[in-house]
Amino acid sequence: MGCGETIAIFHLQCCGVVVAELAKACGTNLPFLPLFWNGCVVNYELSHLKTLEAESIHIIREVAAEFERPVLLFSGGKDSIVMLRLAEKAFWPAKIPFPVMHVDTGHNFEEVYEYRDRRVAELGIKLVIASVQDSIDSGKQVEQKGPRASRNQLQTMTLLDGLEEHGFDAAFGGARRDEEKARSKERVYSFRDEFGQWDPKNQRPELWSLYNGRHLRGEHIRIFPLSNWTELDIWQYIAEDGIEVPKIYYAHEREVFERDGMLLAVTEFVTVMEGETPETRTVRFRTVGDASCTGAVESDAQTVQQVIDEVSATRVTERGATRADDRASEAAMEDRKRQGYF
Numbered sequence: 001m002g003c004g005e006t007i008a009i010f011h012l013q014c015c016g017v018v019v020a021e022l023a024k025a026c027g028t029n030l031p032f033l034p035l036f037w038n039g040c041v042v043n044y045e046l047s048h049l050k051t052l053e054a055e056s057i058h059i060i061r062e063v064a065a066e067f068e069r070p071v072l073l074f075s076g077g078k079d080s081i082v083m084l085r086l087a088e089k090a091f092w093p094a095k096i097p098f099p100v101m102h103v104d105t106g107h108n109f110e111e112v113y114e115y116r117d118r119r120v121a122e123l124g125i126k127l128v129i130a131s132v133q134d135s136i137d138s139g140k141q142v143e144q145k146g147p148r149a150s151r152n153q154l155q156t157m158t159l160l161d162g163l164e165e166h167g168f169d170a171a172f173g174g175a176r177r178d179e180e181k182a183r184s185k186e187r188v189y190s191f192r193d194e195f196g197q198w199d200p201k202n203q204r205p206e207l208w209s210l211y212n213g214r215h216l217r218g219e220h221i222r223i224f225p226l227s228n229w230t231e232l233d234i235w236q237y238i239a240e241d242g243i244e245v246p247k248i249y250y251a252h253e254r255e256v257f258e259r260d261g262m263l264l265a266v267t268e269f270v271t272v273m274e275g276e277t278p279e280t281r282t283v284r285f286r287t288v289g290d291a292s293c294t295g296a297v298e299s300d301a302q303t304v305q306q307v308i309d310e311v312s313a314t315r316v317t318e319r320g321a322t323r324a325d326d327r328a329s330e331a332a333m334e335d336r337k338r339q340g341y342f
Helices: 048-066 078-091 110-123 132-137 152-166 231-241 304-313 318-322 332-339
Strands: 006-014 017-024 035-037 040-042 070-073 100-104 127-131 170-172 189-192 220-223 252-259 262-265 279-284 295-298
Touching: 048 078, 048 170, 048 220, 048 231, 070 078, 070 152, 078 110, 078 231, 100 132, 100 152, 110 127, 127 132, 127 152, 132 152, 231 304, 262 295
Parallel strands: 070 100, 070 170, 100 127, 170 220
Antiparallel strands: 006 017, 035 040, 189 220, 252 262, 252 279, 279 295
């Protein structure tokens, strides 16, 4: 490759001085010229976290440029927290130019509600709450009965109603491809028809990071900026960026009981059945959702680094280990995806 051919633009930092330079190739032996600043060799290669961050920010900016009314789905969980932080970086120093929406079952953990409200207030952005309770009160949905009842599956209609009511044509979701098999084949731009449903035949190719967001009125696109991230990446990014997450992600004492191999928290939303014995254990939550179907894991991890060490050693995904809604059937999440859940 000859001199003068531009490869890429890198933002570099060395000895406290930010350098923006063009990396140019000269000769055939070295693909890039080494850069020097104040006698230091500058490493312009991005770490894997910075590469993931750059990709996600690019996607978020593309959506803001392409769509009329995007919205970020914010549950107060670690993935949506990181996604919100990426959106903050994408438009800094300006405010995030779209609202966030929480599909609220009314059965979430109090720590998550507190974090959600505080974080939204800090950023000064609009919070739209799509309430499952409102859907039940209006007669659109019927609440499940019995000791295993959960509102989690009722979220789909509430989500679709919220998108339609506010005219959102793009919705950012925090799904990652490593979570479970229904998400593993999902694209970054996921097309949904006028009923909010997913159909594999309607999905578009995504060659060279080019995304096709064309859609008709009533249709919308789900956007997954964290598609290529893993649970470990999320926690490493939380550590690197100093991001605060709800306290239930760290080890604490809580009254729990065992059901179907999971530790469910004793709350007003869960009925303890005969033979199930509540006891106090030191646990943490790997994922956050409806309290009636989100399990905890026994853990002593009280710091971000301890959580990273724990996640590095695990061989079961967080949804596979702690989400009862994924176990409703072998194709539970695949069915919910087709219906429009994520």
